[in-house]
Amino acid sequence: MIILFHNGIKPLKYLDLATKEEFSCTEKTIQKSLFKLSTTYPKELLIWCNLKLKSFINYSEIKFIFQHELILASYGINKLGDVSSNIGYVDQHCFINVKKEVQYPTWIMSGDIGGTYASIIQQSKEIITLSQPFGLYLSSLAKLSMPKGLFCYSAPMLLKGDFRNIKIKADSTNKLLFKFVKRHYKIQWIFILFFCLMYYQHKIYLASLCTSLFAKKLGANKINFKSIHLVSTKSNITKEDFTVDVLIPTLGRKEHLKNVLKDLSKQTLLPEKVIIVEQNGLENSVSELDYLNNNWPFKIDHTFIHQLGACNARNIALSKVTSNWVFFADDDIRFEKDLLDKSLEYINMFGASSITISCLQEGELENNKTHFQWSGFGTNASFVENKYIYNCSFKSEHEFGYGEDNDFGMQLRNKGCENLYIPYIKMLHLKAPIGGFRAKIYPEWEKEIVVPKPSPTVMAYNLKHLTKEQLDGYKFLLFVKFYKKQHIKNPVTYYKSFKKRWNMSVKWATKLMKYEV
Numbered sequence: 001m002i003i004l005f006h007n008g009i010k011p012l013k014y015l016d017l018a019t020k021e022e023f024s025c026t027e028k029t030i031q032k033s034l035f036k037l038s039t040t041y042p043k044e045l046l047i048w049c050n051l052k053l054k055s056f057i058n059y060s061e062i063k064f065i066f067q068h069e070l071i072l073a074s075y076g077i078n079k080l081g082d083v084s085s086n087i088g089y090v091d092q093h094c095f096i097n098v099k100k101e102v103q104y105p106t107w108i109m110s111g112d113i114g115g116t117y118a119s120i121i122q123q124s125k126e127i128i129t130l131s132q133p134f135g136l137y138l139s140s141l142a143k144l145s146m147p148k149g150l151f152c153y154s155a156p157m158l159l160k161g162d163f164r165n166i167k168i169k170a171d172s173t174n175k176l177l178f179k180f181v182k183r184h185y186k187i188q189w190i191f192i193l194f195f196c197l198m199y200y201q202h203k204i205y206l207a208s209l210c211t212s213l214f215a216k217k218l219g220a221n222k223i224n225f226k227s228i229h230l231v232s233t234k235s236n237i238t239k240e241d242f243t244v245d246v247l248i249p250t251l252g253r254k255e256h257l258k259n260v261l262k263d264l265s266k267q268t269l270l271p272e273k274v275i276i277v278e279q280n281g282l283e284n285s286v287s288e289l290d291y292l293n294n295n296w297p298f299k300i301d302h303t304f305i306h307q308l309g310a311c312n313a314r315n316i317a318l319s320k321v322t323s324n325w326v327f328f329a330d331d332d333i334r335f336e337k338d339l340l341d342k343s344l345e346y347i348n349m350f351g352a353s354s355i356t357i358s359c360l361q362e363g364e365l366e367n368n369k370t371h372f373q374w375s376g377f378g379t380n381a382s383f384v385e386n387k388y389i390y391n392c393s394f395k396s397e398h399e400f401g402y403g404e405d406n407d408f409g410m411q412l413r414n415k416g417c418e419n420l421y422i423p424y425i426k427m428l429h430l431k432a433p434i435g436g437f438r439a440k441i442y443p444e445w446e447k448e449i450v451v452p453k454p455s456p457t458v459m460a461y462n463l464k465h466l467t468k469e470q471l472d473g474y475k476f477l478l479f480v481k482f483y484k485k486q487h488i489k490n491p492v493t494y495y496k497s498f499k500k501r502w503n504m505s506v507k508w509a510t511k512l513m514k515y516e517v
Helices: 030-040 051-056 059-065 085-089 118-124 134-148 174-184 188-201 206-212 254-265 310-318 339-350 404-413 456-465 468-483 491-513
Strands: 002-006 011-016 021-024 045-050 071-075 113-117 151-154 244-250 273-279 299-305 325-329 354-360 381-385 420-429
Touching (some): 002 051, 011 030, 030 134, 071 134, 118 134, 134 151, 244 310, 456 491
Parallel strands (some): 354 420
Antiparallel strands (some): 071 113, 325 381
C-alpha cells in the first residue's frame, strides 16, 4: 500500500507502508503524482490523504473497503466532494444525494481521503493533463468508469476518530461545474444549468457558460477493465449458507406461476422456500392454485388475500422471510436450472449484497455488456441479503402508481446496500396478459379541479430521494417538456397553471406519505 499525502493543492510526500520509507514529491499536481505512482507501483493499492487527516486514517478498514481491484472510494469530511451540489440541476440520479453515514455508490469523489488500485489510475491518461482540482479529476475518472464496471463509493470508514473540527476547503465553484458538465453531459445541459442558476439562485454565470463551450467532451472509449482479474477478499458464501426465499406476488396467472415453480424445482441449487401471495379482488373468491400441495422440493408459504396491490402483497411476503437471501421474482418469468448457482457465483465474485439480473422479453437484446452499479431496482429479478431488508418495505404511497421498486432500492442504498446490475445472468420475462379481477383505480386527486402534475406518486418519490437542486432541476425540465404537450400557449398563463398543478402534486404527495389517503 502506498499513501500519497498532499495539502489540497500540491502533493507533498508518499509513504511505502511495506518498507515504511517516505519520499518527497516533485510533481506540480496531485493527480500527476498519483499517476506516476501508478506506474512505479503497478500492483499496489494507492491511497491519497490530505495531511490534516493523517492521524485519522482507519488502516484496519481499508482492506475491507477495497475488497477487490475494481473499487474507487473516497470521503469528503466537510462536503461530499469537489463537485458543486448544483450538479443536481442537471442530474437526477440516485448517485447525487449521498447518505454520508454509510458506504454509498457515487461518482462524486473527494480529494480529502480515498484510494484505488494503480491499474485503475492507469486508465486516466486522457484526463490527467486537464487543468482542474484533484477532486474533479477523481470525479471525472469515476463518472467515465462507472458504466464500464468500476465500483465507486463514498466510504466514511476510511477515517476514524473525531475529525469534525478539521476544515478542508472544497474547490466546488460553479465556474468549474460548467466545464465539468460540458465534459460529461450533452451540450444542452450547460444551458439548463445556466437557466436554473439564474431562476432559482438569481445569479448569472454568462462568463462561465461561454468559457465552458470550449471544454472538450470526454469519452470513455479507451477505458477498459477487462484485463483485471477480479478476486474479492470478502469471505465467500458457501452453497449451504446461500439459503434463499423466493417472493412472488400473483394475480390470475395460474399456469404461468406453475411454470415458475417448475423452473425453481429444477434448480441445481434449490431455494429454501417460495412465498406466494395470491390476490383476488372478488369478495367470495377462493384460491385457484390447486397444484401448491404437489410434491415440490421446497417449502411453499401461500397466502390468499382479497386486497389488491403489489406493494401490499410484497410486504406480506417480506414478513415471512426466514432465509439469508431473498429472490424478488414475478409470476411470469422463465429461467435455466443454474439461475441460483450463477447468482451465487457473481455475488461472491463482487462481494455483493444485492444484484439485479437481466430479465428481458422475447426478442429484446441486452445492450449492457458489463456489470455496473445500477440506479434502479428490479422487483422481478433481484437477490438481496436478508439483513438489509429489515425495516424496508414497499410504501403505500406508490401503490397502483409509480416508483415502488426504485423507492425500495433507495431504502437499501441508504442502509449501505448498493444494487449491482449483472447482465451475464439471463431470465425471460413473458409479460403475460393481466389476469384475474382488477378494478380500475380512481385516485382521490383526480377529483380535484386543478389536476396534479406530476402524478403525486412520482412526486412522493422525488420529495423523499432528491436533493433540493435535483427537485428544482426536475421541475424546470418538466415545465419545459410539458409545454409542447398541453393546450395553453400563452407562456405567462402556462407558468401560473403549471405552478398550481405542481403545488397540488406536492400537497397530495405529502398526504400520501402521511398515509392520509
